[in-house]
Amino acid sequence: GNSVTQMEGPVTLSEEAFLTINCTYTATGYPSLFWYVQYPGEGLQLLLKATKADDKGSNKGFEATYRKETTSFHLEKGSVQVSDSAVYFCALRAGGSYIPTFGRGTSLIVHP
């Protein structure tokens, strides 16, 4: 079956540090890949997505590249801010499937 594995958190960084949150996946076919962000007390919001190999999704300074050869979709940001503190979820949806698969989430805490 499909699965998504994220690095365990919490990830704790100082403001302006470089961020990487690892995500690897197992899926049949060619899935679409997503990163969602959940701020405290809120629902999930789509952060970025990529639909085919070598696509790069980007938004709000975050980036992730769909790497089929390593089955990875790592999230990066060059300089984090306190306002980036949230839980980040990696997810996939395999072609033709109505059931997305989410990772367990990685909590990010950014200190001033």
Add this chain to the structure above:
Amino acid sequence: EAQVTQNPRYLITVTGKKLTVTCSQNMNHEYMSWYRQDPGLGLRQIYYSMNVEVTDKGDVPEGYKVSRKEKRNFPLILESPSPNQTSLYFCASRDSGSQETQYFGPGTRLLVL
């Protein structure tokens, strides 16, 4: 404003007392779904609906029911809640295209005593 709304946002109930969590979207989306979020487990899909009167089970459907009588509404029904259904619940919707983004509601925190 495009949004998914859920009610109630917080609910404390007792074992066996039927409850309904409502979900409504104003984007004319065909596809709607329910998730539960539990610590260390991420999000797991309970049920989904591809359109009016079309529903199907997700990964964890046991103990839940849904209905889709209108396009905009997708209520989640717990006929006889149990403590293991204590969780944070999210409703989501998206358009029918395979690449479309899901929009999530704000969540309903349920405690079953």
